[in-house]
Amino acid sequence: xxxxxxxxxxxxxxxxxxxxxxxxxxxxxxxxxxxxxxxxxxxxxxxxxxxxxxxxxxxxxxxxxxxxxxxxxxxxxxxxxxxxxxxxxxxxxxxxxxxxxxxxxxxxxxxxxxxxxxxxxxxxxxxxxxxxxxxxxxxxxxxxxxxxxxxxxxxxxxxxxxxxxxxxxxxxxxxxxxxxxxxxxxxxxxxxxxxxxxxxxxxxxxxxxxxxxxxxxxxxxxxxxxxxxxxxxxxxxxxxxxxxxxxxxxxxxxxxxxxxxxxxxxxxxxxxxxxxxxxxxxxxxxxxxxxxxxxxxxxxxxxxxxxxxxxxxxxxxxxxxxxxxxxxxxxxxxxxxxxxxxxxxxxxxxxxxxxxxxxxxxxxxxxxxxxxxxxxxxxxxxxxxxxxxxxxxxxxxxxxxxxxxxxxxxxxxxxxxxxxxxxxxxxxxxxxxxxxxxxxxxxxxxxxxxxxxxxxxxxxxxxxxxxxxxxxxxxxxxxxxxx
Numbered sequence: 001x002x003x004x005x006x007x008x009x010x011x012x013x014x015x016x017x018x019x020x021x022x023x024x025x026x027x028x029x030x031x032x033x034x035x036x037x038x039x040x041x042x043x044x045x046x047x048x049x050x051x052x053x054x055x056x057x058x059x060x061x062x063x064x065x066x067x068x069x070x071x072x073x074x075x076x077x078x079x080x081x082x083x084x085x086x087x088x089x090x091x092x093x094x095x096x097x098x099x100x101x102x103x104x105x106x107x108x109x110x111x112x113x114x115x116x117x118x119x120x121x122x123x124x125x126x127x128x129x130x131x132x133x134x135x136x137x138x139x140x141x142x143x144x145x146x147x148x149x150x151x152x153x154x155x156x157x158x159x160x161x162x163x164x165x166x167x168x169x170x171x172x173x174x175x176x177x178x179x180x181x182x183x184x185x186x187x188x189x190x191x192x193x194x195x196x197x198x199x200x201x202x203x204x205x206x207x208x209x210x211x212x213x214x215x216x217x218x219x220x221x222x223x224x225x226x227x228x229x230x231x232x233x234x235x236x237x238x239x240x241x242x243x244x245x246x247x248x249x250x251x252x253x254x255x256x257x258x259x260x261x262x263x264x265x266x267x268x269x270x271x272x273x274x275x276x277x278x279x280x281x282x283x284x285x286x287x288x289x290x291x292x293x294x295x296x297x298x299x300x301x302x303x304x305x306x307x308x309x310x311x312x313x314x315x316x317x318x319x320x321x322x323x324x325x326x327x328x329x330x331x332x333x334x335x336x337x338x339x340x341x342x343x344x345x346x347x348x349x350x351x352x353x354x355x356x357x358x359x360x361x362x363x364x365x366x367x368x369x370x371x372x373x374x375x376x377x378x379x380x381x382x383x384x385x386x387x388x389x390x391x392x393x394x395x396x397x398x399x400x401x402x403x404x405x406x407x408x409x410x411x412x413x414x415x416x417x418x419x420x421x422x423x424x425x426x427x428x429x430x431x432x433x434x435x436x437x438x439x440x441x442x443x444x445x446x447x448x449x450x451x452x453x454x455x456x457x458x459x460x461x462x463x464x465x466x467x468x469x470x471x472x473x474x475x476x477x478x479x480x481x482x483x
Contacts, residue, residue: 052084079376100328218314240341245314252277
């Protein structure tokens with residue numbers, strides 16, 4: 001249920017430095033101010049990216065997909081999502097992904113990965129990188145120094161190379177072998193870019209990513225973290241059943257825990273949440289990451305955390321109807337079977353993702369009445385876009401319904417009518433800037449105008465600094481905007 005949890009932040013007092021209202025635009029010494037467009041990501045380039053036909057990242061639907069996200073009660077919505085039709089200029093190809101950010105700047109990391117990972121995947125797919133090229137570049141770049149992530153990537157490359165030996169060449173299509181290498185390379189380059197990014201501090205912030213490429217009957221999935229992909233298919237009795245396509249990559253998995261511990265990272269659960277295993281630094285009870293793989297989170301990258309994706313493949317059949325990609329805000333309260341039943345019973349495909357999110361919010365309030373509802377993001381990809389198994393199926397023409405943050409917040413406020421009181425957030429996720437609708441916050445996020453000079457701090461000091469950022473106190477204009 002949680003992503004980041006520091007032992008020091010289990011009981012923050014109102015107004016204390018550990019309260020969830022961490023500053024996003026607090027004009028304190030140590031913060032750098034940059035002019036718009038001065039960072040590595042030019043806002044004008046982002047505008048051009050968001051105008052690409054067939055690329056949808058806001059609440060809405062197309063002829064083949066429905067997507068929806070809603071802010072929870074922990075602060076800024078740190079979830080992001082994308083559907084990109086005609087991916088790589090291929091008319092029969094779709095890219096989908098959901099990203100669950102965590103940490104003080106998780107929302108910025110999630111959006112950065114959402115925008116740039118598909119571009120990197122497309123580029124490497126186009127040039128058709130072989131596993132030998134990946135391993136050769138790793139060898140040249142590491143120069144004898146290989147950390148846990150490089151070791152995992154080499155292992156993944158060896159597995160991929162082994163997959164083309166013997167009988168495997170007859171079992172796996174060429175698109176899987178090509179896309180697997182492209183996924184491995186794109187995820188590695190994406191994480192390296194985050195490490196070098198000057199305007200987003202990813203030391204204790206990161207994101208999950210569950211992504212897929214569908215081309216014709218082929219489905220290839222790249223997964224990092226604990227978001228999940230589930231397929232709805234018909235069994236021999238024509239009943240709709242759920243097939244989980246990904247594994248939740250959490251520290252409680254034996255292989256993941258072994259890797260982390262071999263790199264001197266620690267894995268254990270807190271006493272008040274014994275079922276949630278977390279990753280900790282060797283000598284400090286921080287940051288308490290509830291996943292074994294993620295983009296960013298560089299404070300843990302030398303201690304077993306990696307961003308190497310698990311890449312899987314499925315050949316679709318006529319019995320397969322749709323795929324649901326969702327962040328853990330959905331899976332924490334709904335089973336795979338419940339999710340596909342909700343999507344299948346939605347009044348229209350265009351509203352399937354929204355129906356699922358609203359059902360999850362209700363389930364949160366019923367199952368965890370004393371916990372804060374988590375952010376939710378859902379992408380429903382329908383595999384038979386030319387038929388109408390669901391009533392009122394959307395037409396082939398895109399029906400984009402962008403939703404503003406104000407509308408998302410209003411939807412969340414409507415759910416508050418249930419009158420459920422919440423206390424301490426049991427997930428312990430580190431969040432920042434609840435007042436995300438203020439003009440300052442919007443402008444700041446737009447230009448990624450956040451940076452702290454970490455060069456003079458060691459690893460432990462950087463963790464302490466993040467956990468003790470000053471509290472942001474909204475002004476009168478911000479209070480008026482929220483009302």
